[in-house]
Amino acid sequence: LKKYFTLAIIFTVSAFTVWAQNPVIRDQFSADPTARVFNGKVYVFPSHDIPAPPNKNLRENWFCMPDYHVFSSENLSDWTDHGVIVSQNKVPWVDSTSYSMWAPDCIERNGKYYFYFPANKNVAGPNGRKGFGIGVAIADKPEGPYVPQENAIDGIFGIDPNVLIDKDGQAYLYYSMGNIYVAKLKENMTELASKPVAIDNLPTKGMKEGPFVFERNGKYYLTFPHVENKTERLEYAMGDSPEGPFTMTGVIMDESETGCWTNHHSMIEYNNQWYLFYHHNDYSPHFDKNRSVCIDSLFFNADGTIQKVIPTKR
Ligand code: FUB
Numbered sequence: 001l002k003k004y005f006t007l008a009i010i011f012t013v014s015a016f017t018v019w020a021q022n023p024v025i026r027d028q029f030s031a032d033p034t035a036r037v038f039n040g041k042v043y044v045f046p047s048h049d050i051p052a053p054p055n056k057n058l059r060e061n062w063f064c065m066p067d068y069h070v071f072s073s074e075n076l077s078d079w080t081d082h083g084v085i086v087s088q089n090k091v092p093w094v095d096s097t098s099y100s101m102w103a104p105d106c107i108e109r110n111g112k113y114y115f116y117f118p119a120n121k122n123v124a125g126p127n128g129r130k131g132f133g134i135g136v137a138i139a140d141k142p143e144g145p146y147v148p149q150e151n152a153i154d155g156i157f158g159i160d161p162n163v164l165i166d167k168d169g170q171a172y173l174y175y176s177m178g179n180i181y182v183a184k185l186k187e188n189m190t191e192l193a194s195k196p197v198a199i200d201n202l203p204t205k206g207m208k209e210g211p212f213v214f215e216r217n218g219k220y221y222l223t224f225p226h227v228e229n230k231t232e233r234l235e236y237a238m239g240d241s242p243e244g245p246f247t248m249t250g251v252i253m254d255e256s257e258t259g260c261w262t263n264h265h266s267m268i269e270y271n272n273q274w275y276l277f278y279h280h281n282d283y284s285p286h287f288d289k290n291r292s293v294c295i296d297s298l299f300f301n302a303d304g305t306i307q308k309v310i311p312t313k314r
Helices: 002-020
Strands: 031-038 041-047 067-073 080-087 105-109 112-120 132-139 159-165 171-177 179-185 212-216 219-227 233-239 246-253 266-270 273-280 292-298
Touching: 031 105, 031 266, 031 273, 031 292, 041 105, 080 112, 080 132, 105 159, 112 159, 132 159, 132 171, 159 212, 171 212, 212 266, 219 246, 246 273
Parallel strands: none
Antiparallel strands: 031 041, 041 067, 067 080, 105 112, 112 132, 159 171, 171 179, 212 219, 219 233, 233 246, 266 273, 273 292
């Protein structure tokens, strides 16, 4: 009996230890994680922070993000890095000196994988501004190889793309630029089918970015980081359709107490458990633009509202 008791304790402690090990990607900085379940595995598409290389004329103390890796796992503890899938040097429309490959998303449609990413354009648009565009790269497998489209999606100036394919097959692209916008996508997933509109009924004070929208039991959840003071709080609104109207419902994760300005997240259900993916600057306490991906379990109340997540630290 004593032996079984000891084994039970060891099992419980080691299971807890696995879960307590945030951040989950430890050999490089990784931020803005979009998690997706493809073919029974979890894939994470984060952005990639690096310390700014010297002599590149980059903005000081700012984000420095040259490319994207994709990671996969079957147990959420052991992650395989499949390497670089898209890089600023290989996308025709991107300013390859900008290091501005910010938060991405990836979604599957009819056996193709569509990877959406924002970056600074290398030529000015019709309004004379360069700014951020959103592009698409397409692959036959989640790991790639991904082939970037020649041009950014026409009609968008923004960051933080997120795509939802609704039950009727209509795809929606959400993105941010101070506020959160939504537009329909054409069947080809690379062109807009409607003009972007700002989603209303969201807080008017402070910046909102990083939308992540999902449907659960017929309810649509619009989740996003929102900054009113110094650091971002993960909040959410609920509605009955992908384009809203949405009603502000609550907070998923409070503002960082350790001073990481941004948070950026996604949610998945995997093996009957929901998970929140987010980031923090655990491995870079003195510079919050070098971030690391973390995971915690996520729970819903019976009425569909989301329970607050207290971040698990290392
Ligand atoms: O990672 C660069 C930017 O910081 C993202 O696009 C935002 O969501 C914030 O996390």
